[in-house]
Amino acid sequence: MTARARGMLSGLVGVIMVAALAGCGGDAGAEDGPTKMTVGLIPVADYAPVTYALEKGYFKAEGLDIEIQSLQGGAAAVPGLLSGDLQVSVTNWVSFVQAVTKNTPIRAFAPGAVATPGYSGIYVAKGSDITDPAGLQGKVVAVTELKTITELTTREALKEAGVDPGGVQFTTVPLNSIVPAVNEGQVAGGWLVEPFISQGKAAGQRQLLDVYAGRFRDVSIGGYITSAKFAAENQDALKGFAAALGKAVNEMNDNKSLVEDTLIGMKAMKPEQKGSLLMPTFGNGLSPKDVKVWADVMIDHEFIDAEVNLGEAIIDVG
Structure with missing residues (x-):
């Protein structure tokens, strides 16, 4: 084999080895940084x-x-x-x-x-005449999304309180807008979690239902x-x-x-x-x-x- 041929073969082997090593890489980014x-x-x-x-x-x-x-x-x-x-x-x-x-x-x-007791719940406005979960019958309650966790936990808490959840109407309100929606009377109550619970309490809102005190506890x-x-x-x-x-x-x-x-x-x-x-x-x-x-x-x-x-x-x- 001539020197030129040996050089070409050596170069070809090098290319193949580099390609093979590249193909053996692990997770995305493992070879190229984070x-x-x-x-x-x-x-x-x-x-x-x-x-x-x-x-x-x-x-x-x-x-x-x-x-x-x-x-x-x-x-x-x-x-x-x-x-x-x-x-x-x-x-x-x-x-x-x-x-x-x-x-x-x-x-x-x-x-x-x-889930721990008190961590999330339904809150009503300061001065609301709703004093127990039964008072939500026929009223509108704000949740972040329909047919997801905020509605489900509210329905289960109502059921545990002896209230038919079918008698409550649910509407969607962005989480960061529920406190003002309750304050302004747009809804009778709203589903809150921290840090929005503290914001609601600062406005005089009070908890009507603890959604994590029952079946979902811990x-x-x-x-x-x-x-x-x-x-x-x-x-x-x-x-x-x-x-x-x-x-x-x-x-x-x-x-x-x-x-x-x-x-x-x-x-x-x-x-x-x-x-x-x-x-x-x-x-x-x-x-x-x-x-x-x-x-x-x-x-x-x-x-x-x-x-x-x-x-x-x-x-x-x-």
Whole structure:
């Protein structure tokens, strides 16, 4: 073989080796720097650990470049995941179960906040003549989205209070507009969660129904989901996300002031409200049993027709 031929062969082998190495890469971004992920986030206390972990650099330490996209409610998560605009999103388990019943290719991999008494409820205006849940019969109640967690929890709380939820009319109002809607008499009552509960109380509003005192008590409210495609192709990225999130969760569960400071930074609460809000407890490890509780109540209130097989829809990322 001539020297020229040997040189050509050596160059060809080099090209093949480079191509082979490129083809053996792992998760997206593993060879070219941090994995970029856009995360859909609802600006409530339930999901403060994401913002906290981002500020503390926990995602960066796991090789992730996280960008936050604000969402109005959990139902908006699925279209974003399927289109690829979002790689991870928060959602409530009602919206998640509804999507699974339609065979939507999504996967849940981490929990959010845990339902505790007083954490969410129906509030009425200062001076309202409605003094008990029965007073909502024939009235309009504001929820963030129809046929999702805010309506379901209200219906179940009404049922537990001996009130027929069929006699209450539900209407949608953005979460950050429910307090003024109640104050101005546009609705008889509204579904609130922190930090909006504190805003309502500051305006003289009072709780009429505690939606997490009964069947949902100590159950995961929602969590973090991704598309089946992203889960299959980016297992290391999801494992890193869960690890960073778990670190933030542990710190925030041990020190609730971290939740308040994060919400203040998010402009979701005012500095003067610190110490007055009921802060959530965050789950650390997703249990299919928690999601099944929601599915069972959804059947009771005809949000879905039959039991749903959660099977592959809930994954363990380690």
